[in-house]
Amino acid sequence: MAGRSLGAIAGIGELKPVRRTQGATTLGLIAETVRLAVEDAGLDKDAIDGLLVGPQVGETPQHVPATVAEYLGIQPRMANVVDLGGASGAGMVWRAAAAISAGMCDAVVCVLANTREDEVSRSPNRNPIREFDVPFGASGANISYALPMQRHMAEYGSTPAQFARIAAAARDNAQLNPLAIFYGHPASVDDVLASPIIASPLHLYEIVMPVAGGEAVVVVSAERARGLKHPAVHLLGAGEKVTHRAISQAPSLTSGPLKPAMQQALAQAGVTADAMSLLSFYDCYTIMVAMTIEDAGLCAAGGFGRWIEEHSLGYDGDFPLNTHGGQLGFGQPDLAGGMTHVVEAVRQLRHDAGVRQIRNAQLALVTGNGATVSEATALVLGADA
Amino acid sequence: MTEFESLAVPGPIPTSVSRPFWDAASEGRFTLQRCDACGSWIFYPRSHCPQCWSPRLTWQEASGRGTVKSFSVIHRPGHPGWKVATPYIVALIELTEGPTMLSTLVDVPLDSVRVGMRVAVRFVQVGKFALPMFVPLQSTKEADRVDSTQ
Numbered sequence: 001m002a003g004r005s006l007g008a009i010a011g012i013g014e015l016k017p018v019r020r021t022q023g024a025t026t027l028g029l030i031a032e033t034v035r036l037a038v039e040d041a042g043l044d045k046d047a048i049d050g051l052l053v054g055p056q057v058g059e060t061p062q063h064v065p066a067t068v069a070e071y072l073g074i075q076p077r078m079a080n081v082v083d084l085g086g087a088s089g090a091g092m093v094w095r096a097a098a099a100i101s102a103g104m105c106d107a108v109v110c111v112l113a114n115t116r117e118d119e120v121s122r123s124p125n126r127n128p129i130r131e132f133d134v135p136f137g138a139s140g141a142n143i144s145y146a147l148p149m150q151r152h153m154a155e156y157g158s159t160p161a162q163f164a165r166i167a168a169a170a171r172d173n174a175q176l177n178p179l180a181i182f183y184g185h186p187a188s189v190d191d192v193l194a195s196p197i198i199a200s201p202l203h204l205y206e207i208v209m210p211v212a213g214g215e216a217v218v219v220v221s222a223e224r225a226r227g228l229k230h231p232a233v234h235l236l237g238a239g240e241k242v243t244h245r246a247i248s249q250a251p252s253l254t255s256g257p258l259k260p261a262m263q264q265a266l267a268q269a270g271v272t273a274d275a276m277s278l279l280s281f282y283d284c285y286t287i288m289v290a291m292t293i294e295d296a297g298l299c300a301a302g303g304f305g306r307w308i309e310e311h312s313l314g315y316d317g318d319f320p321l322n323t324h325g326g327q328l329g330f331g332q333p334d335l336a337g338g339m340t341h342v343v344e345a346v347r348q349l350r351h352d353a354g355v356r357q358i359r360n361a362q363l364a365l366v367t368g369n370g371a372t373v374s375e376a377t378a379l380v381l382g383a384d385a
Numbered sequence: 386m387t388e389f390e391s392l393a394v395p396g397p398i399p400t401s402v403s404r405p406f407w408d409a410a411s412e413g414r415f416t417l418q419r420c421d422a423c424g425s426w427i428f429y430p431r432s433h434c435p436q437c438w439s440p441r442l443t444w445q446e447a448s449g450r451g452t453v454k455s456f457s458v459i460h461r462p463g464h465p466g467w468k469v470a471t472p473y474i475v476a477l478i479e480l481t482e483g484p485t486m487l488s489t490l491v492d493v494p495l496d497s498v499r500v501g502m503r504v505a506v507r508f509v510q511v512g513k514f515a516l517p518m519f520v521p522l523q524s525t526k527e528a529d530r531v532d533s534t535q
Binding site: 126128130131132133134135136137138139140141142143146147148150151154155196197198199200201202246247248249253 | 394395396397398399400403428429454455456457458459460461462463464467470473475477485486487488489499500501511514516518
């Protein structure tokens with residue numbers, strides 16, 4: 001095993017994503033996801049003494065950890081909200097390990113889940129984005145990824161087909177994951193390019209499908225993980241960086257905060273990105289994967305297109321990328337979407353991924369990304385020695 | 386661009402800090418804050434300079450010119466009120482003074498927009514507010530109008 005274990009993921013829980021929920025509550029989905037993760041870890045409910053949850057604007061605007069803990073019937077010694085958008089899942093994992101190392105608790109459950117009713121409530125924002133972006137017709141996330149994508153094409157000459165290849169590869173990988181929303185629905189590069197333009201240059205199939213779901217992991221110390229139900233998956237390195245909130249304030253449109261976050265995580269683990277068995281890269285849009293490939297140093301800036309043409313991204317390829325289908329293939333259960341990249345890495349590294357198992361999987365680089373390429377967390381995970 | 390004037394879409398919600406920006410816009414003036422201490426130009430409006438944290442910021446007339454850093458032609462807007470204006474162009478404008486702002490490009494054929502294109506401000510009334518949108522610099526009278534104020 002490369003590097004020193006900073007903590008271990010002992011259990012995972014995942015709900016099958018669905019397009020719509022009716023009458024389900026966020027708290028109910030959280031409870032089911034937590035139950036699955038703690039059972040998977042082989043721990044008793046009473047062993048859980050740490051809780052990390054996501055923000056919930058709707059049902060529970062404040063006191064989220066206490067509300068969730070009470071609902072679960074646990075009394076944690078450490079409880080907090082991690083509010084980093086799509087980086088929240090990865091961000092929870094190192095925070096859990098840090099809290100355990102600091103002696104604050106022994107077993108932390110990290111959970112994100114969401115409902116999806118027909119009525120989508122509008123954001124109550126009163127922030128600078130609401131004042132200076134929304135009035136110009138820039139509501140929603142799509143534009144904040146279309147703008148970096150257009151800039152990448154102008155700066156480096158990258159092509160729509162190169163981006164489409166990322167979406168097609170995600171759909172390919174989803175054909176080996178029965179939980180994925182696009183299981184049974186592959187899409188070729190031509191299919192992606194034939195899908196409607198939503199916000200140029202983004203095609204519909206380059207954008208995640210919103211779904212309801214839930215994802216959870218249980219983090220314990222490496223010592224505690226020994227003798228539990230599954231082989232531990234170790235946290236070997238972590239990095240985080242927050243650079244801005246609105247896309248207009250981004251220091252760069254073609255390189256993001258994941259670059260320093262991944263550099264820190266890889267340096268801490270003493271490994272390089274090209275040594276990974278699995279690249280578990282946050283993929284809300286194709287451009288996000290393109291930027292992450294470049295920011296990870298797998299190729300030069302602007303070179304992702306040639307890189308993906310030269311490599312095979314399936315579980316049996318030379319650079320397996322998002323073997324669960326990524327969020328582009330699995331669906332994006334809101335903030336839990338980021339945690340799917342952690343959960344899949346755990347499956348692969350404990351050799352529990354079934355038909356899509358990567359042979360001799362040893363190392364994974366997991367990324368999370370929030371807001372407008374604003375919030376970044378990177379994790380290096382390793383198999384048990 | 387009458388389709389913008391009649392849009393039923395969310396307008397700005399000014400704060401005590403940003404109010405001078407919108408007041409100037411209603412008079413057809415494009416202003417930015419500038420830091421008295423370090424000279425930085427600032428957008429969006431803030432209480433403190435994000436470079437040096439000085440609270441001494443002064444509103445100044447700005448050029449109203451910039452270049453398109455990137456853009457997107459919006460076919461499916463995030464807010465339903467914008468549907469009637471589709472397809473429309475959202476762009477990041479790197480202002481001559483330095484900061485970048487997000488805005489809308491108007492009076493420009495969709496297929497002629499390019500990264501690096503030079504643009505000038507044109508105020509467009511949307512609801513109660515005059516919004517600083519942008520038009521290509523070379524093809525309009527905006528160039529003369531902006532030049533004459535410098």
